[in-house]
Amino acid sequence: MDMKKKIEATEHVKSLVAVxxxxxxxxxxxxxxxxxxxxxxxxxxxxxxxxxxxxxxxxSKFKEFKVDMLLVQEGKEFDGVGKYxxxxxxxxxxxxxxxxxxxxxxxxxxxxxASILLYEPNIYTKLIREYDQFGELKNSMYKWSLIRLLxxxxxxxKLLSSEELISRKRKFKRFIISLQKMQIDPIFRILLxxxxx
Numbered sequence: 001m002d003m004k005k006k007i008e009a010t011e012h013v014k015s016l017v018a019v020x021x022x023x024x025x026x027x028x029x030x031x032x033x034x035x036x037x038x039x040x041x042x043x044x045x046x047x048x049x050x051x052x053x054x055x056x057x058x059x060s061k062f063k064e065f066k067v068d069m070l071l072v073q074e075g076k077e078f079d080g081v082g083k084y085x086x087x088x089x090x091x092x093x094x095x096x097x098x099x100x101x102x103x104x105x106x107x108x109x110x111x112x113x114a115s116i117l118l119y120e121p122n123i124y125t126k127l128i129r130e131y132d133q134f135g136e137l138k139n140s141m142y143k144w145s146l147i148r149l150l151x152x153x154x155x156x157x158k159l160l161s162s163e164e165l166i167s168r169k170r171k172f173k174r175f176i177i178s179l180q181k182m183q184i185d186p187i188f189r190i191l192l193x194x195x196x197x
Contacts, residue, residue, distance in 0.1 A: 025085030
């Protein structure tokens, strides 16, 4: 990644945290150890952060941060009941097979007034480039299937998606502009903030 793109990606993650900041609690669990800027930004904002991943190698780039690194092993249950008040899926939910089971497990892990932040790519981006209407329909179906799943599991969805964030509020505009700088149409990203009822 060239320097300009790296700076734009960093600014984008910072703007994402700014948009969601009021919904991010003080103890955060991040599914998937991949984005150092996200972790750095949360630590800078005095959040306690834990990273959860299935690959030990994923943690190597986080050694400089004061974060918990939790390795998930197949067949072993994750012991995190009632420890966190925010769970973040940053570009990871679409990789998970049984999304319903994962959301049910999240309910056990979350405590108090809790939230889940899902930031997802449109998994049909290549189709959109070739078949615009078809691609947009797929994006919408994926978004609404996630919303239904969250509602079914006792969550209230706060923000629907990035295309709906164009607002008078400066932090939302900054978020949209950061997407556009990276040449990503906002409709190709999904942002959901779900609050535990």
